[in-house]
Amino acid sequence: MKVHNVEMIMSAVRPEQYPTEGYPEFALAGRSNVGKSSFINKMIGRKSLARTSSKPGKTQTLNFYKIEEKLFFVDVPGYGYAKVSKTEKEKWGGMIEQYITSREELRAVVQIVDLRHPPTKDDCMMHDFLSHYNIPTIVIATKADKIPKGKWEKHKKIVRTTFNMEIHEPLILFSSEKGMGMDEAWREIESRM
Numbered sequence: 001m002k003v004h005n006v007e008m009i010m011s012a013v014r015p016e017q018y019p020t021e022g023y024p025e026f027a028l029a030g031r032s033n034v035g036k037s038s039f040i041n042k043m044i045g046r047k048s049l050a051r052t053s054s055k056p057g058k059t060q061t062l063n064f065y066k067i068e069e070k071l072f073f074v075d076v077p078g079y080g081y082a083k084v085s086k087t088e089k090e091k092w093g094g095m096i097e098q099y100i101t102s103r104e105e106l107r108a109v110v111q112i113v114d115l116r117h118p119p120t121k122d123d124c125m126m127h128d129f130l131s132h133y134n135i136p137t138i139v140i141a142t143k144a145d146k147i148p149k150g151k152w153e154k155h156k157k158i159v160r161t162t163f164n165m166e167i168h169e170p171l172i173l174f175s176s177e178k179g180m181g182m183d184e185a186w187r188e189i190e191s192r193m
C-alpha cells in the first residue's frame with residue numbers, strides 16, 4: 001500500500017479511549033529499541049511520525065495511527081526494558097493484555113524482532129502469550145541490513161525455531177534503513193483486512 005494519509009489519533013490507556021471507527025487494527029509489539037518506530041515510519045512513509053525513542057520504555061500508552069481511512073496501526077509500548085519499575089510493568093501488562101485479548105478490531109499483532117540476535121526471553125514470552133490467545137501474528141525480523149545476505153536464512157531459522165513457529169506463520173525480513181520487506185509486510189497486513 002502506498003500511504004498518503006496518516007492521522008495520529010490519540011494516546012489511549014483505557015478502552016473507552018479507543019477509536020470507534022471499527023477499522024481493522026494491527027498492533028505493533030517489540031522490545032524497546034528493537035526498531036519498532038522505524039518500522040512504523042517506514043511503512044507509512046514518514047520520517048518521524050512515530051517517535052523513535054531515545055528513552056526506551058517511555059511510551060506507556062497505546063498510540064493509534066489512522067491510515068487512509070482504512071486501518072489503524074496501534075503502537076504498543078516497548079516491552080522488556082529492565083529499568084521500568086515493577087508497578088510500571090504491571091500497568092503495561094494490564095493494558096496490553098486487555099487490549100490484545102478483548103479488542104474485536106484487532107486482526108493481527110506485528111511482532112518486531114532483531115534479525116541479528118535470537119529472540120530474547122521477553123520476545124518469547126510475548127510470542128507465547130499471542131499464541132496462547134490464538135492471536136494471528138506477523139513476525140518482522142528487522143535490521144536485516146546489518147547482516148550479510150548469505151547469513152539471512154540461518155538467522156531466520158533461529159527466529160523460527162526459538163519461537164516454535166509453524167510453517168504457515170509469516171516471518172518477514174525487514175530493513176527500515178533500506179526499505180526492504182515493505183511490500184511483503186503490506187501484503188501480509190492487507191490480506192488480513
Ligand code: GDP
Nearest residue numbers: 032033034035036037038052053143175176177
Ligand atoms: P524502538 O524503540 O523499537 O521504537 O526503536 P527505534 O525505531 O527507535 O530504533 C532503535 C535504533 O535502531 C535507532 O537508532 C534506529 O536508527 C535503529 N534502527 C531501527 N531499524 C533499523 C534498521 O532496519 N537498520 C538499521 N541499520 N538500524 C535500524
